[in-house]
Structures are given as structure tokens and as C-alpha cells.
Amino acid sequence: MTDADAAILDRARAWLAQDPDAETRAELDALIQAADSGGGAASAELADRFSTRLAFGTAGLRGELGAGSNRMNRVLVSQAAAGLGAYLLDAAARRGEADPPTVVIGYDGRRNSRVFARDSAELLAGAGLRAILLPRLLPTPVLAFAVRRLGAAAGVMVTASHNPPNDNGYKVYLGGENGGAQIVSPADAEIAACIQRVADDEDVTRLPRSVGYENAPESIVDDYIAATAAVAPAPESAAGLNWVYTAMHGVGCETLSRVVEAAGYPAPTMVASQVEPDGAFPTVSFPNPEEPGAMDLAFETARGAGAELVIANDPDADRLAVAVPDPDAEGGWRRLTGNQVGLLLGWRAARLAAAAPELAAAAPEPVAAAPEPVEGPPASLACSLVSSPGLQAVAEHYGLAFHATLTGFKWISRAPGIVYGFEEALGYLVNPDTVRDKDGLSAAVAMLGLAAEARGRGATVGDLLDEFAATFGHFASDQISVRVDDLSIIARIMAALRAQHPSRIGEVDVARVDDLLDGVDGLPPGDVLRLWLADGSRLIVRPSGTEPKLKLYLDVRGDSEDDARARITALAAGARALLDAVRP
Secondary structure (H helix, E strand, O other): OOHHHHHHHHHHHHHHHHOOOHHHHHHHHHHHHHHHOOOHHHHHHHHHHHOOOOOOEOOEEEEEEOOOOOOEOHHHHHHHHHHHHHHHHHHHHHOOOOOOOEEEEEEOOOOOHHHHHHHHHHHHHHOOOEEEEOOOOOOHHHHHHHHHHOOOOEEEEEOOOOOOOOEEEEEEEEOHHHOOEEOOOOHHHHHHHHHHHHHHHOOHHHOOOOOOOEEOOHHHHHHHHHHHHOOOOOOHHHOOOOEEEEOOOOOHHHHHHHHHHHHOOOOOEEOHHHOOOOOOOOOOOOOOOOOOOOOHHHHHHHHHHOOOEEEEEOOOOOOEEEEEEOOOOHHHEEEOOHHHHHHHHHHHHHHHHHHHHHHHHHOOOOOOOOOOOOOOOOOEEEEEOOOOOHHHHHHHHOOOEEEEEOOOHHHHOOOOOEEEEEEOOOEEEOOOOOOOOOOHHHHHHHHHHHHHHHHHOOOOHHHHHHHHHHHHOEEEEEEEEEEOOOHHHHHHHHHHHHHOOOOEEOOEEEEEEEEHHHOOOOOOOOOOEEEEEOOOOEEEEEEOOOOOEEEEEEEEEEOOHHHHHHHHHHHHHHHHHHHHHHOO
16 A cells, blocks of 8 residues: 555545544445455545545535545535634624624535535534524525525525536625625635635534524515516516426426416426426436436427426526427427527616616606616626627617626626626526526516517517517527546646637637636636637637536627528537647
């Protein structure tokens, strides 16, 4: 046995001694015994689990369930909770606050989510903070809402969103001057340092715990539902709207059903096999509406119901997917891209924002009030820099400010004066006064409002897309994702592109390359390359922040639908050729 193997074994035994979970204890004990007996596979597995730690960053923690510092488990979560508590107590002391900080904890339906949430509540309460546990498994947007509604210093959501079934995660929001948004630098590094100190110095079995945490009242959920239903109360033309909904085995169904009823829309036809929360996600390979095949059961249900529209949430209901009938699509249904939905919702938000002063003067209690921007900055639309440039065209058309941010709602939600924001990965922020994060439920009711209004004049959601193009131009987008088993492949591709910038993509010259590691347009540094082509097209390359993927984002603007389609097809072919040339 090498010295490195012996050191890993020592770490594993120390971890085993403080693991409170019988399942991961048994799993780890078996690996240790096998490695002790000379098992090479067991030694390699232990090295994978203990040679590093799951990194805590702006997305919190996310990874595969299992024993070890490089997995999601009760030891790691206990260290994270204790570290977060220490950070919050120190911050409160520096501000001279006498009352203990409040932390709200939520959880979804994934394996161990409830256990991780309860551990966090007990440890935060034991450390002297006011810990409030949401009353049951609920969507992520309800937790984000609760942080603002309760004036909490922080929020924790135990979820891995749309990741594979054996993953879980730990997402952190900050209140106060952060407004209930996800953490950004330097808070992520400061919290990570506190977590590391706990990991280095403490045995989690000896950390103080208390069952004196509070359980949040049902009124928190009721308030979220009321605020979300108010985003788009149903017009008369919503009567008879025939639509299908899937929660994709997640936690969205109950809350969305109540929102829809409160807003006055007809109840949907449910995808029955995907209604109940089930962390095994038995009917889908990946519980992500973007993945091929994920919405097949929804389309089957829609065909049977003769539906006009399909709406889907991902498992924690912070994302929204929309599909429409299309006779040219396989199976007669087509999922809209995140950019298409984002631009339609952005157009809606811009109309409301532009009309807001008139509405306020004409009706003290408007039926569908626009979200109010934060005092000071002008009303703005915002999207991630990898999302469609069409939103900027909308903002300019209505005289609104526009902001392009780094990817993620931790940045989008902080755009000055934001009344609406989106990212192409099916994330939409339509009600920023209520939730400062993407919210698939408020986006769903906003989308139902658009569909119902179009229906009232004999139009469809597909017609709305044509109207958008006629008003703002023919934008087309595409995405190429490369999933890898070895993350070093992504780093090597990015390094190769930086070492020698491409001069052409397909038949089109590259006019300029922006390396966001150097900081561009006032944005914080990021691992992103943005290539501007001579014909005005754009190609962006970046690693995914939550999955082992390299992502390429392609955007063009054409003179017609056919021209835009031809341009995006050519750009995609050139991008794939570029990848083939630099991939190790």
C-alpha cells in the first residue's frame, strides 16, 4: 500500500467515525475493508471519494449521493450548515445586530432532501440561529419567496433541480442587501472558508443540535400562491383552455394547481404517471425538460386530450418548458426553446412596464399590475449573456434599460431596475418583487395568460412567435452540449481555444473574441469565450456550472425566417467542426 493510499484510508476511517447515517456508514465500511484487503477497485473508489471535497461555490453544493468528502451526505451537509451558521453569526456581529440571524430551510422530493434539511435546521438552531423549516417538500421558488417574506438573513434549499436521480444539492440565498438572491462572490468564498474550518476542526457528532427550530406556517405557502396567481389573472378567454401539465416527478404539481385555481384558469390534464414526487424519476432518463425524450409522456397525454398547450416544470419547479402543436414535428408537438419562451415573456413584461404609469393612474387596483422596479434605476429587462439578443431589441423598442449578465439568476436577479429576466436554460423571473430567482410557477401562469389572451383573438402561442418576429426581427438560436466523464477534457478544450483563437467558424470570419476571464463590459470575470462573427452572428463557449458539460451557444439574426434558419444551420456546422479540431 502506498503512502497516498494509506492517507486516503485514514481520512475514510475518520469520516466513518463521525457519519450519523447507517446507509453511508455501511457503504463506507465495506469499501474500507475491501481496500484493507488489497482491493484495487476499492482503493480507487476511496481515492475518488476522499482525494478532494465537493466545492462550495455560488451554486452552493451539488453532487452524487454517497459516503465521502466528494459526495453529498449527512457529514458534508452538517459541515455546510455549521459553516453557514458561523458565517451568518459573524456577519451579524460585525453589523452590531442583537437578534440572532434567521435562516429558512426548504427541501424537494429527492432522496435524502428531507433528512439534509432537518439536519440543517437542528444544527443552525443549535448554533444559536433562528431556524425555520418549511412545512413540507415544496418548490424552490417558495423557499426563495420565504427568504424575502420573513426578512431572513439566509435561505437554504436542498435540491439538485434537474440533475440525475442520485444527485442532491445545497443551494444558499442571502437576505438583507442581497434581497433574497443566490450568493455571489465574495460570500461564496467566505462561507466556504467557514465550512472548511468546521471540516478541519470539528467532529459533526459533537456539534450542538437543537430540535427547537420553528416550522413555518402554511400561510407562507398561501401568500406565495396569492402573489403568484396575481401575476396574470385569467381573462374571460381562458374559459375552455385545454392544456396539459407535467411535474416530471417533482414537487410542482400541488402548488401550481393551487396557483392556477386562484388565478382562474381551467385545471390542466395531468400526466398521471409523473404527478407524484418521486426522487427515482422512473419514467425519464434525465428529469430535465430540455433532454430528448423527457416530455414524451406529456406529448402523448396532449395528443389524447386534444390539448392546445403543454406546460412542464422541472423537479424543483424553478424552470418552465412550453410545447405547442406542430404538424411538422415528430409526434405533432414541438417544445419551444428557452429563448422563444423568454422572448415572449419579455415582450409581455415590456408592454406592462411601458403601460405601468397609465395603469396606476387609471386603476388603483389593476387587474394585472406590472412588477415594480427597484427605486432609483430605470425599469430594465435582463438576460444572461448566452441568451438571445432579441431581448435587447425588445427593451430598446419600449424605451427600457437592458442588462446582459453572467449566467445564472444570482446575476440576472441583481440587474438594476429589473422588471423581467430570463436565461435560455428554461429559467424566467417574471415577478422580481416576490422572488429574486427563476420561478417556473409564476412563469407558467404568465404563459397561460399569454395563451389565453391570444386565444381571445383567435390566435395561438405559435402565432405569437410569428408576431414577435414581425415586430422585432428573425432571431434564431441553437445550443451544442458536450457531456464528458472527465472534467479535464473541458478545461483542455477551453485552454486550446484561448491559446489560439479561431479565425473562422465555417465560412465566416471571426471579427472579435472576448475572453471574459479578463473582464468584459464591466462583468465579473468568468470562464467564457464569446466570438463575434463578421456577419453579426455570435458563438459563446463555456463550461456548465452544474453539470459535466461544455456548452456552445449560437445566435443569429436573419432577414427572414428562412434566412435565420440557414444562418444558424451553417453556424452549428462550423461550431461542431471547431470542437472536433480542438477536442483531445
